[in-house]
Amino acid sequence: MSLLLITFIFFISENNLMSQNTGVLKEQIIKKLQQEQGGFAVAFKTIGEKRCSLLINENEVFHAASTMKTPVMIEAFNQENKGILSLSDSILVKNKFKSIVDGSAFQLEIGRDSGEKLYDFIGEKKPLGSLVYDMIIHSSNLATNLVVEILGAKNITQTMRKLGAANINILRGVEDMKAYEAGLSNITTAMDLLVLYEKIALGQAISKPASQQMIEILLDQKHNSIIPALLPDDVKVAHKTGSISGVRHDSGIVILPDGRKYILVLLSKDLENPKKSITAMAQISRLIYTFVNQKD
DSSP: OOOSOOOOOOOOOTTOTTOTTHHHHHHHHHHHHHTSSSEEEEEEEEESSSOOEEEESTTOOEEOGGGGHHHHHHHHHHHHHTTSOOTTOEEEOOOOEEOTTTOOEEOOOGGGOSOGGGGGGTTSEEEHHHHHHHHHHSOOHHHHHHHHHHHOHHHHHHHHHHTTOSSOBOOOOSOOHHHHHTTOOOEEOHHHHHHHHHHHHTTOSSOHHHHHHHHHHHHTOSOOSSTTTTSOTTOEEEEEEEEETTEEEEEEEEEOTTSOEEEEEEEEESOSOHHHHHHHHHHHHHHHHHHHTSOO
């Protein structure tokens, strides 16, 4: 079995809404996960009247991979809200950064970065808001490191604590191999990401206008192989993925055609067959979508 500990929590509203077939949903999700070689966490929560939650290994720690870019985006809006900077500020695009281990210089490899177009602008200036956008929708590592350097990793984590994310820890940007080898990596839990996305969905992440702007950015996501993959075309997903060796994540807000919303976080690690596990996680997303849309 890939999961040693499975916790399932389900809350039903006073009107006993969405109380049908919850046991079946639980069994289906557990069965899917137990067929995979690796560790998993699931966090699901509806927004609105029909309240329910499903949590599996929600407090287990995972390498954050690129899901850490959502906290970075939140902090960019936070510092703009405080007047520290503006998303219209011009930022020099460079490919030289300092390791958090010893301050030694390192560069990013374009071949390992899905935001490769940004490398064409090295030596030129781009608006901070444009870098944040590329960091989210293309998962640009170069944009990420530029933004983290400006914001400060400690500031990002501090804001996450204020928003209620108790364990997420942003230590650095990406591809700092000395830090990685020293065990200094960004971490998260499914619960932390659920908390952050719920704040965004409710308009409580920094401000209502900032939350809406963040949703609009997340809706333009170009990596869609997990949460949205098996959902109908009229379902919108404002989300951010994450991927490194043996790790595939997805997390975000699912917006249904009638305006209902729910948060879904799917994390994984130590995957033996990532491609197969991606399919399984997409199937779990579909199961949850079907559950939310069942008739009362």
